Amino acid sequence: MRRRFAVTLAVILTIVSLINALIGWNGRVFLQELFGNVHDGIYWTCIGVLAFAYFFARFAHRILPGPLAIVLKLAGSYWLVVVLYGLLLLPIVDVLAVLLAVGGVDKSVYVPVLGWAFLAVLLAILIKGSYNAWSPIVRRYEFTVSKPVPGRRTLRVAVASDLHLGTVVRKKHLQRLVRQAAALKPDLILLPGDIIDDEIAPFIRQNMAETMRGLQAPLGVYASLGNHEYIGGHVETFHEQMTLSGVRLLMDEAVCVEDAFYIVGRKDAAASGFADGRKELAELLAGLDPSKPIIVLDHQPRQYDKAVAAGVDVLLSGHTHRGQMAPGNLITRRLFELDWGYLRKKQLNAVVSSGFGSWGPPVRIGSRCEIVELVIHFESHS
Numbered sequence: 001m002r003r004r005f006a007v008t009l010a011v012i013l014t015i016v017s018l019i020n021a022l023i024g025w026n027g028r029v030f031l032q033e034l035f036g037n038v039h040d041g042i043y044w045t046c047i048g049v050l051a052f053a054y055f056f057a058r059f060a061h062r063i064l065p066g067p068l069a070i071v072l073k074l075a076g077s078y079w080l081v082v083v084l085y086g087l088l089l090l091p092i093v094d095v096l097a098v099l100l101a102v103g104g105v106d107k108s109v110y111v112p113v114l115g116w117a118f119l120a121v122l123l124a125i126l127i128k129g130s131y132n133a134w135s136p137i138v139r140r141y142e143f144t145v146s147k148p149v150p151g152r153r154t155l156r157v158a159v160a161s162d163l164h165l166g167t168v169v170r171k172k173h174l175q176r177l178v179r180q181a182a183a184l185k186p187d188l189i190l191l192p193g194d195i196i197d198d199e200i201a202p203f204i205r206q207n208m209a210e211t212m213r214g215l216q217a218p219l220g221v222y223a224s225l226g227n228h229e230y231i232g233g234h235v236e237t238f239h240e241q242m243t244l245s246g247v248r249l250l251m252d253e254a255v256c257v258e259d260a261f262y263i264v265g266r267k268d269a270a271a272s273g274f275a276d277g278r279k280e281l282a283e284l285l286a287g288l289d290p291s292k293p294i295i296v297l298d299h300q301p302r303q304y305d306k307a308v309a310a311g312v313d314v315l316l317s318g319h320t321h322r323g324q325m326a327p328g329n330l331i332t333r334r335l336f337e338l339d340w341g342y343l344r345k346k347q348l349n350a351v352v353s354s355g356f357g358s359w360g361p362p363v364r365i366g367s368r369c370e371i372v373e374l375v376i377h378f379e380s381h382s
Contacts, residue, residue, distance in 0.1 A: 161318025
């Protein structure tokens with residue numbers, strides 16, 4: 001798994017280098033037309049720093065001074081937005097430039113016009129995307145589980161996946177979650193993975209465990225692991241922090257709530273590469289009373305057929321971010337049977353959230369950060 005990760009990273013860095021060369025060339029043409037002269041050494045150094053700032057800060061943070069790591073990660077994360085939309089928009093800009101040149105329009109006219117137009121579109125994307133990333137909405141799903149629960153007809157659940165708490169998504173955003181969850185007055189709060197963004201240190205440094213203690217529900221707060229908890233390599237410390245937070249972390253465990261229904265938390269699929277693997281779902285559910293509703297937290301939305309066969313009633317996931325930045329949603333839609341929203345499959349009610357936080361740049365285009373409100377009705381005895 002680690003070797004595959006390294007190869008994937010090398011491929012990504014090569015592609016990013018080529019895209020940054022395209023962006024850098026276009027930027028140089030634009031600046032040269034505006035100011036007449038560009039110092040190539042300074043200019044390309046700046047492009048190089050921005051191109052790799054995010055990756056460098058992410059993997060070399062232990063040897064960097066804290067403030068420098070934060071600045072590099074923030075600058076680099078926003079530059080990733082420039083990389084993505086530069087790749088999508090600059091070929092169009094370049095084709096228009098060629099057509100205008102062939103049409104006899106002077107370079108001193110079309111280069112500034114196209115350059116400013118590109119920057120205006122990019123600025124609009126950043127403003128709208130930042131709003132989408134920092135302004136959570138409540139997404140509500142209501143469905144019925146065909147099993148009775150003595151003394152309870154309805155269960156209200158607040159679900160928040162993919163918080164990615166760390167250097168970019170900080171305590172302030174966690175405080176938003178605490179406020180919004182409290183406003184929903186849920187019976188239960190569930191957090192299906194990627195609570196931290198790889199490293200546990202920023203979570204501890206900002207004392208987020210104390211803030212997370214504000215997540216309160218009569219039936220408790222439960223969480224499962226995501227791939228980013230494994231990537232960070234501090235699962236045990238993360239477990240300790242969740243305990244301090246008042247959150248019960250379920251790692252291939254099942255708990256019976258009020259002797260009425262089960263909450264099952266799976267280890268993430270990444271456990272097979274970063275840890276000692278995870279149990280098969282059927283093995284995990286063996287011995288549970290099938291007459292009671294079974295709610296499963298599984299970070300990555302996969303293996304729905306196995307969930308149906310195992311008798312799962314509710315399956316809650318995240319991971320996809322709904323692509324986070326369009327057209328990423330077109331990719332996640334093809335990769336997953338359900339990349340976002342609600343799916344009913346026989347007795348199974350599957351819900352995938354786009355997540356409360358963000359990975360990399362705090363920018364969302366074509367998706368919103370959200371908290372999911374579930375209203376689960378149970379079949380009556382009659």
